[in-house]
Amino acid sequence: MMKQMKIPLLLVEDEPHIAQGLIFNLEEEGYQVSHVESGEQALEQLTKKSYALIILDLALPGISGLEVCEQLREQENQIPILMLTARGTEQDRITGLSKGADDYLAKPFNLKEFLLRVAGLLRRASWQPDNLENEFYSFGKNRINLETHQAETTHGTIQLTELEMKMLLLFFAQEGKILSRGELLQQVWGMLPGTETRTLDNFIVRLRKYFEAEPIKPRYFRTIRGRGYQFIQNPE
Numbered sequence: 663m664m665k666q667m668k669i670p671l672l673l674v675e676d677e678p679h680i681a682q683g684l685i686f687n688l689e690e691e692g693y694q695v696s697h698v699e700s701g702e703q704a705l706e707q708l709t710k711k712s713y714a715l716i717i718l719d720l721a722l723p724g725i726s727g728l729e730v731c732e733q734l735r736e737q738e739n740q741i742p743i744l745m746l747t748a749r750g751t752e753q754d755r756i757t758g759l760s761k762g763a764d765d766y767l768a769k770p771f772n773l774k775e776f777l778l779r780v781a782g783l784l785r786r787a788s789w790q791p792d793n794l795e796n797e798f799y800s801f802g803k804n805r806i807n808l809e810t811h812q813a814e815t816t817h818g819t820i821q822l823t824e825l826e827m828k829m830l831l832l833f834f835a836q837e838g839k840i841l842s843r844g845e846l847l848q849q850v851w852g853m854l855p856g857t858e859t860r861t862l863d864n865f866i867v868r869l870r871k872y873f874e875a876e877p878i879k880p881r882y883f884r885t886i887r888g889r890g891y892q893f894i895q896n897p898e
């Protein structure tokens with residue numbers, strides 16, 4: 663059985679209907695979401711599992727989101743934090759950021775903006791799945807060590823570059839989804855959509871050379887004409 667790696671997020675939100683909506687949309691985006699309802703539970707959960715990002719409501723029963731934030735930073739935990747709050751005042755925003763939150767969103771917020779902020783924080787943190795249980799990602803005869811970036815492929819052992827790894831993680835996290843060229847360029851190189859698409863195409867050619875038994879007949883890294891690229895972990 664092959665493991666599928668998804669980016670794990672921790673959602674700390676006590677209002678059930680808000681939590682449900684966020685979980686639904688985050689999972690649609692391909693993230694793996696753990697949900698807790700209080701700051702105490704959040705701190706406990708963080709001792710059990712590694713997360714790429716915390717989405718933290720400010721007003722919680724028991725200790726507040728701010729206190730959670732403060733405690734984590736005191737423990738030198740640098741996990742990215744996106745703070746959510748109903749209070750949209752400038753003072754709250756400043757307090758949140760001064761306690762170590764990385765970004766801040768006032769309720770009610772636009773869902774699209776929320777998802778963009780999550781993606782933006784993950785990108786800025788250049789998230790590495792260092793402490794995850796799934797140290798390897800496999801597809802076909804390929805096996806990639808997510809810590810050392812070494813890959814065992816059909817064509818031998820290779821050492822992946824940082825950019826190659828970044829792109830692979832994007833594909834793996836959103837397995838089965840079609841990623842547009844603009845999206846990939848922006849996420850991997852941070853460029854504006856529409857620039858340097860040849861760089862991207864060359865990258866895909868390289869990935870196919872590494873991981874496809876027949877690079878000219880790709881099964882895993884597919885071109886979807888007019889739309890972009892798609893990674894399939896278990897093709898027919």
Ligand code: CA
Nearest residue numbers: 676719721722
């Ligand atoms: Ca709340």
